[in-house]
Amino acid sequence: MVSMKNRILDHFGLKVMSLVIAIVIWIIVANVDDYKTTKQISGIEIEFVNGNAITEKNKVYEVPEGTTIDIVVKGRRSVVEELTSEDFKATADLSKMSVTNAVTVEVSAISSYVARDLTISYTNNAVTIAVENKIEKQLPITVRADAEVAEGYAIRNKTATPNLITVKGAESVVNTIEEVVVDVDVTGANHNLTANAQPVFLDHNGEVIESTKFEYDVDEVAVSVEILQTKKLSVRVKTAGEVKEGYAIASIDYQPTSILVVGEAEDLAKVDEVLIDDVDVTDCSKDLETSVVIADYLPSGIALADDIEEVMIKVMIEAVEEKTLVLEADDINVVGKEQSYQYAFTDSEGGYSIKVRGLKDNLDKLKVTNLIPSINVEGYGPGIYTFTVNLKEIKGVEVLDTLMVELEIKSEE
Numbered sequence: 001m002v003s004m005k006n007r008i009l010d011h012f013g014l015k016v017m018s019l020v021i022a023i024v025i026w027i028i029v030a031n032v033d034d035y036k037t038t039k040q041i042s043g044i045e046i047e048f049v050n051g052n053a054i055t056e057k058n059k060v061y062e063v064p065e066g067t068t069i070d071i072v073v074k075g076r077r078s079v080v081e082e083l084t085s086e087d088f089k090a091t092a093d094l095s096k097m098s099v100t101n102a103v104t105v106e107v108s109a110i111s112s113y114v115a116r117d118l119t120i121s122y123t124n125n126a127v128t129i130a131v132e133n134k135i136e137k138q139l140p141i142t143v144r145a146d147a148e149v150a151e152g153y154a155i156r157n158k159t160a161t162p163n164l165i166t167v168k169g170a171e172s173v174v175n176t177i178e179e180v181v182v183d184v185d186v187t188g189a190n191h192n193l194t195a196n197a198q199p200v201f202l203d204h205n206g207e208v209i210e211s212t213k214f215e216y217d218v219d220e221v222a223v224s225v226e227i228l229q230t231k232k233l234s235v236r237v238k239t240a241g242e243v244k245e246g247y248a249i250a251s252i253d254y255q256p257t258s259i260l261v262v263g264e265a266e267d268l269a270k271v272d273e274v275l276i277d278d279v280d281v282t283d284c285s286k287d288l289e290t291s292v293v294i295a296d297y298l299p300s301g302i303a304l305a306d307d308i309e310e311v312m313i314k315v316m317i318e319a320v321e322e323k324t325l326v327l328e329a330d331d332i333n334v335v336g337k338e339q340s341y342q343y344a345f346t347d348s349e350g351g352y353s354i355k356v357r358g359l360k361d362n363l364d365k366l367k368v369t370n371l372i373p374s375i376n377v378e379g380y381g382p383g384i385y386t387f388t389v390n391l392k393e394i395k396g397v398e399v400l401d402t403l404m405v406e407l408e409i410k411s412e413e
Helices: 002-009 012-033 362-365
Strands: 036-049 061-063 068-076 088-093 102-109 119-124 126-128 130-144 151-159 164-170 177-181 192-199 200-202 221-240 247-255 258-263 273-280 288-293 300-303 310-327 333-335 341-345 351-358 375-376 383-388 398-399 404-411
Touching: 036 102, 061 102, 068 088, 068 102, 102 119, 130 151, 130 221, 151 258, 221 247, 221 310, 247 351, 273 288, 273 310, 310 362, 351 362, 375 383
Parallel strands: 036 088, 130 177, 221 273, 333 375
Antiparallel strands: 036 068, 061 130, 068 119, 088 102, 102 126, 130 164, 151 221, 177 200, 192 221, 221 258, 247 310, 258 300, 288 310, 310 351, 341 404, 351 398, 383 404
16 A cells, blocks of 8 residues: 555656646647638628618618628637638628718627637628618509400400509609509400409509519509490581681591490490581681590490590681683573473573682582573463573582573464
8 A cells, every 4th residue: 555655656746747748738739730720701691780770761771682791700720610601690780871871791700609719800891772762652553455355346444443552662763663554364355354463563664663672552453344345437527617708618638537436235226427516617718627536526325446536637728719601592401391382592692691609629620511500481381581590509619690591482383
């Protein structure tokens, strides 16, 4: 027992010194093996906090999509080599944003054990945020039904419920919204349709704007489409009033001359034309050009199926001229003659003059024979008589004189 004790105590100081030296050597070797090193960690996702500091000022902000940060870490090799982007947390506090809309990103290790022996450095730890005024805009909702319905049918009415939508968001985005539509398929339809549809937002080029970029208060729209039979109607135009004295209407041109309408079958059966009878030419002395809204002349229950909404009208007005025609006795048809009598005009030497008035084009074409001059002698016996010559009315020509002729009737000897 004493011997064992003596062995332990023998050279005790030397043994303690050896132990200390061994520990020191172990520490040195361990430190040499776990030396300090650096590593770049890329793609750490940034969490943006305190966004209400911006939105409370009636503004909106947009963070650049896919915004991440890269860092360089320095620490013990055994720790650093195992680190990934998942071991770090990156935070940007929007309440501390600068006047240039830049915000500093703070990065820290998630594990406190890792964090205590780690140095983090950045190439750039500032992110610029897009900040804009938040605005609100109310727009009508339009039903879009571009397909063709069944032949002989057309859409009379399209309704959306609700028919208004309110959009809120960044000023630059909301102001690009030109139109809001809901689409409904009417291909080959010959009856009324109902459907539910989501609103589609379009810019001024008709391109779709992603609805994730703003807020809106209508997610679904109830759509109703009224589909009825069609009928083609002729268009007729009449003038009202009198043109200035000395002038006349030469012609009336208008387009379209027919239109396609839609309505219930019983309403369509009651109408064959659209009459526009109030084109006012009172005191006009030159051509008149005007347009009228076709819908104003359609009867109740009838609506346009065409895209054309107006009738374009041109009334040509020209100055009237006067012309003298000369009728010979042979030009006058004597009606009701008796075979036992002889008939002779006693005042026909030099012919009979008659003055007419009208448009130059009409007068240039006018011939005496067009007037078909005649007198009726039925029931008249021998003697000398004065007759009024009957003249046919010619459209666009006014006869200014009353033509009187003297006729002698004799018995055949």
